Amino acid sequence: MSTATPPVRHQMPPAARKARRRSAVLGVVTWIAGIAFCMPALWMLLTSFHSEADAATNPPSLAASLTLDGYRQFFNGGGGAEPWPPLINSLLASTLSTVLVLVLALPAAYALSIRRVPKWTDVMFFFLSTKMLPVVAGLLPIYLFAKNAGMLDNVWLLVILYTSMNLPIAVWMMQSFLADVPVSIIEAAQVDGARLPTVLARVVAPVVGPGIAATALICFIFSWNELLFARVLTGVVAQTAPVYLTGFVTSQGLFLAQLCAASVIVSLPVLAAGYAAQDKLVQGLSLGAVK
Template sequence: MNARTKGTLLTTLTWALVLIFFFPIFWMVLNGFKRESVASSVNPSLFFEPVTEGFTAAFDRGMQGYLLNSLTAATTSTVIAVVLAIPAAYALSIRRVKNVEGTLTFFISTRFMPLAAIVLPLFLILNELNLLDNIYVLSLVYAAMNLPVTVWMMRSFFLEVPFEIVEAARVDGAGLWREIVGIVLPLVLPGVAAAALISFIFAWNEYFLALNLTSSAARTTPPFLGSFVDGRGQFLAVLSAAATIAALPVIIAGWVAQKQLVRGLSMGAIK
């Protein structure tokens, strides 16, 4: 088998896998434009008369408020996580503190604990402080949850910065603030963008804490989507429409930042 044939087979296999993984998303979007009777039919239909009833019903149930809460929580938590992760990653890579390995192990070990193990004490503490159902408190919880992963990612990006550049800046009299913000940070902006986008996606998609720490005022989109499945049945068309709307911000953010995301995730892959 020559190289051209291998390349053709590999391309065909890649496209087949892409279509297999993309098909559920395509079917979800398709169901969003169907009538409920057509979407819930045991005989799936690829051709139908498109309607917007599902999208109208989603917004009639107040989806815009849940989207705003998700945007607030995801954006606020991402900003907090990135701002805290930059100096932490810098200290763990370029200007190293003592016992770097132990610190890194501690950071990542906080992600090993299942959320079910921490939600009860967290609920009791917030209930005692009268801070349940608060979108900014939920944002702080998300920031704390995503901070370890953000630090680990950013540290790998900071390690790729040539130390000679940092030394030259120090010789020229650059202080710590200028060293980080003016010299190192511009070199790792694609990595920062990648870490920020992943932190945003984690916060946007989080379901368990949003379900247990909020009730109405601060409830986000994932628990709202779950409300379409109740004792009366599963409302497939409106659920698909709402899920399509909920996926759009992440898709748009990924599309806008795709160059930075690819560059950031590939930093360090090739020496």
């Protein structure tokens, strides 16, 4: 009479158990850090659905009744002015400046990575050095220039400024992306008679498409969120969305619920752009990371 052999239980090695516990602890810490990082945005979203009386309580109440009054007042011009012109100005300045940055940065990055100009490292350092000057240090000269040129309160001035501000960052990012483009495919296109514009548009751009998308998204976010130049150089006609948000801080006090509702609306274009390009953003930021 045979007896069944009990199954052999393989015990996990101590090193594997230790690595598994470490991974679990790291996962918990990551979740806690992620939630803590998102808490201000979540709190702003919750406050936007409160009344002004509930939003001003200290400490704030999580069980306060929810209302859409903040959003109604935003769309009805509760901040003292219509919200649509600032939103359109921000969209126009951010989009046009981003397009100009890409048009200028792609040939520059091509010259610095594939067809490298002499002393290209010095050129890259020059681009980087332009970001070392504090923005406020150049505010007065730019203001005087805009005043003498009659360009104050003009959205086209913001387009020029945002283009010049984001161009060094775009060149640095795209130079690293283009450095990974195989030279053989460019040479093959040139053998077939393709000129430089054709090479850039039909050969280089499709290969580094994720990198271009990542660069465009970052430049768009920087332009959309810029406040200092827009606050000083614009008035009513070219007012942007961040400047419009400052109108909720008045001598009568801080309209917190309306401000949070307006902030949510102003953040939606950036969130939508980031969501639409999230796969390209991840590919672009990791392009060339693994050889």
